[in-house]
Amino acid sequence: xxxxxxxxxxxxxxxLLARDFVPGAPAGDTIIYIEACEHYQKQSWRNRCLILGPNxxxxxxxxxxxxxxxxxxxxxxxxSTPWILRTQRALDTAYCSAPFYEYYRDELFAVLDxxxxxxxxxxxxxxxHILKRLGxxxxxxxTEAFAAPGSAPDDWRGVIHPKQPNTLLSDLGLARPYxxxxxxxxxxxxxGISILDLLFNEGPDSLLYLKR
Numbered sequence: 001x002x003x004x005x006x007x008x009x010x011x012x013x014x015x016l017l018a019r020d021f022v023p024g025a026p027a028g029d030t031i032i033y034i035e036a037c038e039h040y041q042k043q044s045w046r047n048r049c050l051i052l053g054p055n056x057x058x059x060x061x062x063x064x065x066x067x068x069x070x071x072x073x074x075x076x077x078x079x080s081t082p083w084i085l086r087t088q089r090a091l092d093t094a095y096c097s098a099p100f101y102e103y104y105r106d107e108l109f110a111v112l113d114x115x116x117x118x119x120x121x122x123x124x125x126x127x128x129h130i131l132k133r134l135g136x137x138x139x140x141x142x143t144e145a146f147a148a149p150g151s152a153p154d155d156w157r158g159v160i161h162p163k164q165p166n167t168l169l170s171d172l173g174l175a176r177p178y179x180x181x182x183x184x185x186x187x188x189x190x191x192g193i194s195i196l197d198l199l200f201n202e203g204p205d206s207l208l209y210l211k212r
Contacts, residue, residue, distance in 0.1 A: 001154045002033045002143070005072060005123040007062055008049035008194040011210075012168040013160050014134070018210035019172060021136050028139045035157055036120060036142035040070045044161055047119055049194040052182055053094035057190065060087050064119055073142075075119045084112050091196070097181050100203030104133060108196075130195055134207050178202050178209055 001020065006013055021030045040046065047062040063078040088109055095101040111129045116122035124140060131138050149158065159166055169175045169191070177189035179201045198206050 001156060002035060002147070002152050003156050003160075004035050004038065004044070004046060004158075005120050006045040006049075006127070006160070007047050007119075007123050008060070008126060008130075008196050009045055010050070010160060010192055011174075011195055011198050012166065012172075012192075013045070014130070014195045014198075015169060015172050015174055015210050016156055016160075017131070017138055018134075018136060018207065021138055021211075023135070023207070023211075025137070028137070030136075030138045031141060032138055033141050033143050034120075034124065035146075036073045037144070037146035038072050038157075040064075040072050040075045040119075043163065046072070046123070048162070049196070050162075050192065051090065051094050052180060052190050052193050052197055053090065054182060054185070056186070057193070058090060058094065060090060062119060062122065073118065073120050076117055077119055077122055079115070087112065095181065095196070095200045098200035099179075101200045103203065104199060107133075130199065133199060134210070135204070136207065174210070174212060176212075 001016065003013065003016065017032055047064055049060050050057050051060060052058075061083070063081060063083055065076040065078045067076075091105075108129065111125050114125060116125055120142075128140060147155070149155065159168065177183070178198060180189060180197065181201065183189050198209060202209055
């Protein structure tokens with residue numbers, strides 16, 4: 001399977017990662033390739049995510065250093081602004097009442113605070129951390145050459161995008177609500193949210209949701 005890198009990706013991203021994962025299988029049995037040879041694309045999930053707070057959905061972003069080299073592997077995180085602190089405060093506000101937030105909070109914040117130099121490195125560290133918390137022994141490998149769209153088997157690049165609705169959860173039989181702190185306030189379940197929303201609300205049962 002081939003996917004783009006993403007920052008706290010939406011639930012459907014992890015639903016794809018879980019599709020071929022078999023609990024109890026040997027370590028490294030499930031291998032996912034992350035595109036490392038593409039050009040960086042703005043306004044995508046590569047450096048942003050959606051969370052659900054008391055005022056509705058909120059976009060969180062990782063600022064990047066603008067330069068001539070736009071290969072995703074060379075895009076550097078911009079630490080000149082206190083974006084990590086703003087992110088942590090936004091997560092505290094949105095999920096302080098979520099059943100499992102306190103259980104996952106400190107370790108997650110430690111990864112955010114690790115000072116990863118590149119966006120790709122930060123996203124990989126966060127995705128691997130979340131996979132571990134989900135109980136998914138999935139190996140993430142970086143591509144070594146760019147493959148034209150549609151030329152690689154099981155290519156999901158470009159499918160999960162903030163401006164392009166997809167039917168992935170329906171196609172995978174996962175188009176059903178899970179518990180959300182503010183569902184009662186808004187009167188409905190809110191789909192398309194970061195995997196953090198599922199993890200903080202469902203905790204150890206998150207994998208059951210992704211594999212159901």
